[in-house]
Amino acid sequence: MRPLLLLLLLSTPLFADEETIPGSRPTNQIIVSPNGPDDGGDFGPKTPGTKTSGLQEAFDAAKRHAKDLYVAGGSWTADKTTPVVYNLHKTLHVPWMQNFRFDSGHAVLNYVGKTGDAVVIDSQMSCSYRFGLIVSLSDGAVVRLTPATEGPDRFRVITSTEFVFNALVGGGGAWPGGEPYNSTLDQKRRWMGVGLHLDGRPGPIDANKITVFETVGCETGLLLTGGISRNTIEETNIHLCRHHLRIGDEQDAIPCDNRIEAFVDSQGIQHSSGATIFGVRNMLTLSSRPGMTQYDLRFGPSASDNLVLLHSAGKTVDDSTSHTNRLISTAQPTPLATPPVPPSGEAIQNTNPFPIEIRILNPGTVTHWTELSPGEDAIDIHAPLSPGQSFLLNPGESLRLQYTAPPTWRWKPIR
Template sequence: MHFPAHLKMARSALLLLITVLFLIETSPVEAEDAPAPVSMNSTVERQRQLGFIVVTPQGPHDGGDFGPNTPETRTSGLQEAFDLAKQTTQDVYIVGGNLTHGENQGVLYFLDETLRIPWMQDFRIDGGEYVIHYRPPSGDAVVIDSAMSCNYKFGIIASNSNGSVLRIQPTTEGPDRFKVFCCTMIQVNALVGGGGAWMGGEAFNNDLKEDHAWVGTGLWLDGAIGSINDNKININEVVGCRTSMLLTGKCSNNWIDAPFLHLSETHLQLGTSEDHNGVSRNRIRATMDSQGIKNGTGARVFGSSNILEITVAAMSSRRDVVWEEPARENLVFAPNLPHGTTNNAAVPTNRVIAADSAGFRLVTPVVPASGESIVNRESIPVEVMITAPGEVTKWSLTDTHDETLPFNVSLHAGQSIRLMPGESLSMEYTSAPEWRWRGGN
């Protein structure tokens, strides 16, 4: 995909920001004797007055309740803050700060073990912009247990791991005796996977490295134990992953906005071959750009009755959307799908509505033998345009509910027969007709 110069500069600036944050580590000991700035003190006090437990860049030495100087912490004081919030029914505020090149490094909170946010109800995480950086090579960076009616706001979460950057995994029963993550809002600035944010796999190298390993999962909605439903999720960017976003288990009616999924092998996956029945009725808007990664895939769909509004760039051939065997009755809206789709669905009732119709670019299949049916396996409606009638004695249409409408008449040149995805046409003839298929919307 070719970006205008000003967009390339903006994206390079973002990648530079992430790289600088990765490269710089501040020793908490160095800051122990430094007095907290007046602005930090006022920020902490203001948030405390609102009932927050406050995590600060050098807390508790800079006036925060917790931070990297929390005794024996392995999570920069974050785990301790969430554990206390669970006990005291308070909210948590994580202090952030901007990065100005050559002047300050921004705010980093390092994780040396998984940060686990316990079961919460009517709970809020707020704060500024910061980076939470998970350093181990395996495991999940942040895992959120069951939640109900909560609001979670994060900055950038980055990981060196082959695990998940952010995993929603309800496993604990709450006051209502449900294991559930529901009616909750999540907002994240960015999720950076184990593959990193640079096409070359290392800082400042933006030339695509063919054999670089893109590892980890950006956002995993894991409904294997408890259901994940009726949530609103906004992830501004996911980059450098094997899979940018993955939905599995009991995962339904979630509204997800993902403006920029990129530099990943698979950008959106709904279900798996073994785990797909519960992934349904989700509404997802996403822009996806593999930036030329080998086998780059836009959306890979195993679930049913999901609605996707997508734009795609630089995917591999026929990998803009892949309908897998169990996929049923999903709907995709897109300006175009320039690299094509793959349809492995056993029941091909998935639908694409695009501004750019396939028209006569659609491959016309061979006329089947007399009495045999042909199914529209495209994800779009097609017009079967009769160019020569042959000698047809009767023909019939069968819809996706196995209802058949027979016609005991012949065909004529110029006649058009419309087939929706999954519908079939059968003809009996002594001389085969000729046709041309045209893709529509």
């Protein structure tokens, strides 16, 4: 082959448009920059016709050309420098991805719409996402994870993916008074939207790691609905919200087997609540500051077999019908009212979300007693009681006494 012809072949792109493909650099990465594409980035606010500061175009290009994506940020010093802000005039839709990495500096994604979600993330598998701050003025979700498209391995799913968010700011804003640097709570202010909504109704969201360092200014900070399972979720600080954490709802007991760690602080908002659980077999580590006007923790009617470690003293409400939820508290237990001894032959159940000790003060004339545990054989003892004798009942367990003269007892919560 002639040398000149060989040189021409080696210098010719394999594809006609290879030289114009975004992200054609050794890192195989598309870059969104503060003034892109004018400043050398592939996309940005100067992208022709964009309504998302070039972000939607960048995600679509990354999908089309099998690239990773990086959004440039920059530090901010108040009154001296300007933060890097990418304005979203329409919802940013992240398409379904597999083996994809999205990274970002601590830039601000600012959704200016009054309705709708700021960022919606479709099906994902084996991906990694790191966002800076996402701010929304809307009554929708700041971020909604919802697997609507059959994509990864032909599944409609979000799985084996890590999500990290520096801050999610809802429609109520980040300041108690509604204006920057105003820390005096405005009780008339409307706290709007959902910080992070894991919406597993179209398809499962299963076995992911999700970290949110701050969620603020929302009607609901963290919301799980539908098929949400086996996720590890860390919410470092959910604050200045009306309802901070909800797992399921009155018609939705599906979220299950999730591990959630959260700190919640209403900062004095009226009609505020901490964590509400309707799902099953979830494990929650919860810390809260005083000030929740409704409750710090509530088990809804459908909640069952959930385990909650509560770091701080607060109001707990158990409306569950199963009475199988378990609460472990590091705070001094609230004094427990001792119920009267039921009629002979009638069982009494421990409906508390923690174990209780029943201490016999006066044995009365008992001839037969039975311990009842759900799913286990009853323990029948034909014998009298003794002063100082005690029974341990876990949540959902019962005790039945047969007597001619009732005993007296005292119930005590076990930490």
